[in-house]
Amino acid sequence: MQYTPSWQASVQTDCPSNDTRESDPRLRFDPAAYDPLVRQRLRSRFGRLGMRYELAPGSILVGSVAYERRAGGARSEQATGYETGADDDRYTGEAQHLWWAGPLRLVSGAALARNDSAVVVRSGGRRAVLDEDGARSADYLYALGNHARSLTLTVGGATEWVDAPAREGFQFNPKVGLLWALPVGTTLRAAVFRTLAVTAAGDQTIEPTQFGGFNQRFDDPKGTSAWRWGLGLDQRLGPRLLQPLQRLTPQDLRIIPAVAQDNCARSRELWRKDSTGGPRSLPSWTPSTTGSKR
Numbered sequence: 001m002q003y004t005p006s007w008q009a010s011v012q013t014d015c016p017s018n019d020t021r022e023s024d025p026r027l028r029f030d031p032a033a034y035d036p037l038v039r040q041r042l043r044s045r046f047g048r049l050g051m052r053y054e055l056a057p058g059s060i061l062v063g064s065v066a067y068e069r070r071a072g073g074a075r076s077e078q079a080t081g082y083e084t085g086a087d088d089d090r091y092t093g094e095a096q097h098l099w100w101a102g103p104l105r106l107v108s109g110a111a112l113a114r115n116d117s118a119v120v121v122r123s124g125g126r127r128a129v130l131d132e133d134g135a136r137s138a139d140y141l142y143a144l145g146n147h148a149r150s151l152t153l154t155v156g157g158a159t160e161w162v163d164a165p166a167r168e169g170f171q172f173n174p175k176v177g178l179l180w181a182l183p184v185g186t187t188l189r190a191a192v193f194r195t196l197a198v199t200a201a202g203d204q205t206i207e208p209t210q211f212g213g214f215n216q217r218f219d220d221p222k223g224t225s226a227w228r229w230g231l232g233l234d235q236r237l238g239p240r241l242l243q244p245l246q247r248l249t250p251q252d253l254r255i256i257p258a259v260a261q262d263n264c265a266r267s268r269e270l271w272r273k274d275s276t277g278g279p280r281s282l283p284s285w286t287p288s289t290t291g292s293k294r
Helices: none
Strands: 007-014 019-020 039-057 061-074 082-101 103-122 125-133 134-147 151-163 169-182 186-196 225-236 241-248 251-255 258-261 265-266 269-272 277-282 284-288 291-293
Touching: none
Parallel strands: none
Antiparallel strands: 007 039, 019 039, 039 061, 061 082, 082 103, 103 125, 103 134, 134 151, 151 169, 169 186, 186 225, 225 241, 225 251, 241 277, 241 284, 251 269, 258 265, 284 291
16 A cells, blocks of 8 residues: 655655465575475564655655564474474564755665564474574675666675574675666676675565676575676567576575574574576566566
């Protein structure tokens, strides 16, 4: 629902809910780490209130507050299986300022988040309760510059302060992205960035999620730190056919999984390389002005 009290301001709210049942769909580093007898369920209730206010020409303030309640669990039907249950309350507040003048645009913002979570694990006649409470604060500043409407350079960074069982401390995430519109319908894309997977209500944010046409948000375990760079080339073959080609590097991941053992939770740090990178092509054809196919 959206309400516009004046030409300067607008307010929006939404309250979706989900009830998901699934097996074991996640991709892992080890192809053998798959359990065909796992059954999972997740119920979530989400609420968000957002606002947008135009302070002056070329200056806009955006804000968002959100709450999510999650409850779910998983069980394995193997003879030596396990069962887990979790309750998770997530709170997120964000503010963002958009400013532009001529070819320069600045995007700055800050976020505060907290989650109150408890996980119960039952396996082999043992029961472990894991305290997964955490908090984070973040801020970011990105500068976008356009040159002759053909070259767009994005430079910036984000800082994260995290206090959680999986990770605790400070991390700076630099980010650089480039979009270059060449003649005859060719667009060159390039980006390099560092990310930190964090918890947020609804797993949503108003922070920019792309640099140079590459996504910086991944469904990694919370607390994962990663570096990634990519190159892309988009070639328009006609008014309705687009042929993109991109090369993503394997992700260098620093993963911190929580491990339940002897009724206690331990954290260990693993360096892994995600092998999902590689040349990719996804042609897009627009048969009409109202739809497209890929």
